[in-house]
Amino acid sequence: MSRAFHLYRKGVNVVMFSLAGLCAFTTVSVLFYILGFLVWKGAGAINWDFFTQLPKPVGEAGGGMANAIVGSFKLVVLATAIGVPVGFVTGVYLAEFGGRRYPALIRYIADLLNGVPSIVIGIFAYALVVVPMRRFSTLAGGLALSLMIIPVTIRTTEQFLRAVPDSLREAALALGASKWRMVATVVIPASLHAVLTGTLLGVARVAGETAPLLFTSFNNRFWSTGWDQPTASLPVMIFTYAIAPYEDWHRQAWAAGLVLLMAMLALNVTAHRILSMKMARRSGR
Amino acid sequence: MQTLRLWLRNRNPADVMAHAVTLLFASTVLLVTALLVYELYVSSAASRQEFGWTFLLSRDWDPVQDKFGALPFIYGTVVTSVLALLMAAPVGVGAAIFLAELAPPKISDTLTFVVELLAAVPSVIYGLLAIFTLVPWLRETVQPFLQERFGYLPVFQGPMYGVGILAASMILAIMILPFIVSISREALLAVPAEQREAALAVGATRWEAAWQVVTPYAGLGIAGSVFLALARALGETMAVTMVIGNAPKISASLFESGYSIAAVIANEFTEATGDMHLSALVQLGLVLFGLTIVMNAIARLMLAATSRKGSPQ
Numbered sequence: 001m002s003r004a005f006h007l008y009r010k011g012v013n014v015v016m017f018s019l020a021g022l023c024a025f026t027t028v029s030v031l032f033y034i035l036g037f038l039v040w041k042g043a044g045a046i047n048w049d050f051f052t053q054l055p056k057p058v059g060e061a062g063g064g065m066a067n068a069i070v071g072s073f074k075l076v077v078l079a080t081a082i083g084v085p086v087g088f089v090t091g092v093y094l095a096e097f098g099g100r101r102y103p104a105l106i107r108y109i110a111d112l113l114n115g116v117p118s119i120v121i122g123i124f125a126y127a128l129v130v131v132p133m134r135r136f137s138t139l140a141g142g143l144a145l146s147l148m149i150i151p152v153t154i155r156t157t158e159q160f161l162r163a164v165p166d167s168l169r170e171a172a173l174a175l176g177a178s179k180w181r182m183v184a185t186v187v188i189p190a191s192l193h194a195v196l197t198g199t200l201l202g203v204a205r206v207a208g209e210t211a212p213l214l215f216t217s218f219n220n221r222f223w224s225t226g227w228d229q230p231t232a233s234l235p236v237m238i239f240t241y242a243i244a245p246y247e248d249w250h251r252q253a254w255a256a257g258l259v260l261l262m263a264m265l266a267l268n269v270t271a272h273r274i275l276s277m278k279m280a281r282r283s284g285r
Numbered sequence: 286m287q288t289l290r291l292w293l294r295n296r297n298p299a300d301v302m303a304h305a306v307t308l309l310f311a312s313t314v315l316l317v318t319a320l321l322v323y324e325l326y327v328s329s330a331a332s333r334q335e336f337g338w339t340f341l342l343s344r345d346w347d348p349v350q351d352k353f354g355a356l357p358f359i360y361g362t363v364v365t366s367v368l369a370l371l372m373a374a375p376v377g378v379g380a381a382i383f384l385a386e387l388a389p390p391k392i393s394d395t396l397t398f399v400v401e402l403l404a405a406v407p408s409v410i411y412g413l414l415a416i417f418t419l420v421p422w423l424r425e426t427v428q429p430f431l432q433e434r435f436g437y438l439p440v441f442q443g444p445m446y447g448v449g450i451l452a453a454s455m456i457l458a459i460m461i462l463p464f465i466v467s468i469s470r471e472a473l474l475a476v477p478a479e480q481r482e483a484a485l486a487v488g489a490t491r492w493e494a495a496w497q498v499v500t501p502y503a504g505l506g507i508a509g510s511v512f513l514a515l516a517r518a519l520g521e522t523m524a525v526t527m528v529i530g531n532a533p534k535i536s537a538s539l540f541e542s543g544y545s546i547a548a549v550i551a552n553e554f555t556e557a558t559g560d561m562h563l564s565a566l567v568q569l570g571l572v573l574f575g576l577t578i579v580m581n582a583i584a585r586l587m588l589a590a591t592s593r594k595g596s597p598q
Binding site for chain 1: 300407462
């Protein structure tokens with residue numbers, strides 16, 4: 001083969017890998033762009049009032065999003081309280097008790113549920129809770145979000161239980177433990193971090209969700225007085241404020257965006273940390 | 286009954302209880318999903334009976350006269366998603382090849398983690414950024430440029446507001462990029478090392494090995510990642526609602542406003558004027574559900590096929 005052709009191939013190699021590297025760089029830089037822009041726009045707008053005040057009436061500057069922060073917190077707690085137990089126990093079933101056919105069906109359904117657009121989940125929660133109760137409520141919003149937590153928890157739980165070595169199971173059975181004892185006292189404790197990671201990832205998935213809340217928990221300019229009342233939440237507030245024509249509302253939308261993004265990153269990084277710590281300990285043994 | 290009794294006799298009753306309880310929870314998941322489909326079906330009954338299949342082909346959307354058709358919304362959803370895919374897929378696959386084939390493992394893992402964080406950024410934040418950075422940029426820089434240079438093409442004619450089909454496609458492209466990168470990378474990493482070694486041994490450059498041997502081998506997995514991203518894009522609500530312009534029309538220009546299925550549900554559901562309006566919105570939800578289920582199913586089939594092929598031995 002001629003020398004020129006050889007050089008040409010070398011050149012293609014360098015050029016194409018540089019292009020691929022550029023693609024990777026572009027993708028990764030989007031996160032830093034988002035982060036940087038939100039800090040730049042949002043940091044100035046965050047003050048004590050933001051966390052402690054109610055929204056001011058339209059046209060008045062100032063005020064904060066205290067009710068939306070508490071509202072988001074309530075929604076996520078409710079969603080976690082419903083979604084994580086259901087997802088976790090289902091994950092235990094899939095990993096430890098299931099036979100062959102039925103678990104495959106459940107796994108398929110969980111994947112399907114995972115793929116349902118969040119706005120459709122909102123319609124479902126509306127039909128299921130809002131229509132019979134005749135009002136928007138925290139309850140309806142929390143339920144909608146819990147449906148999005150369930151598939152995440154199922155998947156992480158099953159994965160982690162399967163990663164527990166069989167020798168542990170065999171040791172427990174050999175000592176005369178019954179199956180449920182083996183699962184409850186050996187397998188689950190050995191993968192307790194799974195519950196934690198699954199929960200964190202589930203919360204991270206739903207804390208920023210807006211679409212399923214639009215017509216379930218709706219919005220509220222005041223404190224929500226009970227679980228059966230509509231409530232404000234950070235994502236819905238960002239949406240409402242961003243598309244409104246007021247400068248001051250835009251400023252607060254940036255602040256809320258920054259708070260939400262920080263919470264999101266913290267949850268994901270923590271989950272990642274727990275995982276890599278566990279991995280390191282296991283491989284070090 | 287006989288076999289059940291025999292089966293029970295040989296078991297510890299506590300084990301049977303544990304099995305039954307976990308089975309019950311697993312069945313709840315099944316039940317809830319079935320209920321979801323049922324509710325969508327029942328709640329859209331009025332609209333389905335009134336319009337039937339013409340719902341999918343009609344261009345009317347007139348809540349005042351109770352005339353509803355889904356075509357502009359289906360058009361908006363499909364066009365923005367496909368455009369997003371055309372923009373995101375080459376960049377995503379390129380990034381995946383870099384991460385899987387060239388970057389040292391440590392750097393690759395770190396960058397992949399950043400990409401996964403990107404996937405976790407809430408849709409409403411993408412929308413917020415799109416309204417205040419992407420839309421002005423399109424309006425003041427990109428659209429005048431495109432119209433001046435390529436204005437003879439119908440796709441670049443029309444008003445330059447910034448918001449519209451183009452803005453929605455671009456923000457969708459950015460949002461689905463992380464899914465394409467991380468799943469394609471997995472598919473590439475699952476290709477056996479022998480494939481690379483064989484190519485390098487006969488004198489291929491690293492790029493030739495990556496592009497002509499490894500990438501085709503992982504082709505199905507990469508295609509799966511693209512379909513998964515497509516399913517995401519179809520169902521994406523907030524960011525699209527904030528920049529698509531929210532006007533139910535079908536036009537050749539990418540600069541024109543449009544509307545997507547998810548966006549119209551988000552905007553009109555709480556303000557629906559009557560039962561028929563609400564029912565039509567639910568039927569739109571049913572259409573969207575169907576679309577995403579099909580895309581997801583195709584993606585899963587492709588990914589399942591590669592994980593079998595890619596496993597060692």
